[in-house]
Amino acid sequence: MMFDEKHVEWLADLLAETAGAEIMPRFRRLGEGDIRQKTSASDLVTEADVNAERVITKALRERYPDAVVIGEEACSENPAILEGLGDARLAFVIDPVDGTYNFASDVPLFGVMLSVVVNGETVAGIIHDPVGKDWLIGMRGAGSHIRRPDNSLDKVRVADPVPVSGMTGSISWPYLPEPERSRLARNHAKCLAQIGYRCAAHEYRVIASGYAHFAVFGKLMPWDHLAGVLIHTEAGGHAARFDGSAYLPSHVGGGLMVAPDKESWKELRETLWAE
Incomplete structure (x- = not known):
């Protein structure tokens, strides 16, 4: 239909x-x-x-x-x-x-x-x-x-790409396992600033509208992310699971990160997960 x-x-x-x-x-x-x-x-x-x-x-x-x-x-x-x-x-x-x-x-x-x-x-x-x-x-x-x-x-359109040091974003680390949780929380400080609204709806809104750059989510339930990822992608952004694979409606695991474009996604993946 x-x-x-x-x-x-x-x-x-x-x-x-x-x-x-x-x-x-x-x-x-x-x-x-x-x-x-x-x-x-x-x-x-x-x-x-x-x-x-x-x-x-x-x-x-x-x-x-x-x-x-x-x-x-x-x-x-x-x-x-x-x-x-x-x-x-x-x-x-x-x-x-x-x-x-x-x-x-x-x-x-x-x-x-x-x-x-x-x-x-x-x-x-x-x-x-x-x-x-x-x-x-x-x-x-x-x-x-x-x-x-x-x-x-x-x-609406996502923000223009900038170096990781100039990015603002959110990391939902409560749903990540250790040691990944502590690693991402620590490396978040390499970014310009953080957002954390305890509300995916508003985080997707500010990111799709270009007011922030990225979000990292450890918990993947479809009602939390399907609408936001579609909106973010149609606003010019790039979204993928932590292994780089596409996020699909049937997925409930594997983590998720959204960024302004594919290159920014790769830079964030390397920086945030650095030992």
Whole structure:
């Protein structure tokens, strides 16, 4: 099934409407029973995550009854859902609240992410910012842009390449094993500066928009990265797993790094992993 701009506009509006109904009314209003730990004190789920995913999933299944719909919270309950992603003719992958730790901590850095996968390839990605009320949207072969609340569009592009010493970026080292974790944390100091928003949605946004250069992720769940990598690539960037191989929707391991171009990626790989 081919996706055109009208499909993406409907999806973008669905994310915004759901955020307005299920996410923002709960922001800074969560009670004790509205927040639960999943795997650790930094891995949380709230009533906003659960309800937003439920609403988005229902709408997608009504409009696309033959599609596979994969949501982060549904996969927490049943990991087997992921197995169909690589082979599906049409699939939607949802992160109802990316940056749940921030959301639960009353920090206004979180987003709603959705990607569209057709025959194992990501063809569209949407990152909605419920606070700023805008969208970062990428479509395969059509570039990436920010859609403003007035529906005006601003094309985005990654930063120009610079030496590693002039780069700003993030390294998500909590999900890396030792000694790799300590090595990357140490070598990060060779860069100009760091960002660390605890929210992939906003990290992909600033990198795809050219305000920062790179990100390194140790944990690869599709709802965290499919939309962002598609948007970043369509904005001119380069993304690959740590071994240099292409990142695909079916991948859940192998690490991931995004950079302005292939040469910058290689320089970062050499510098950040240096003994």
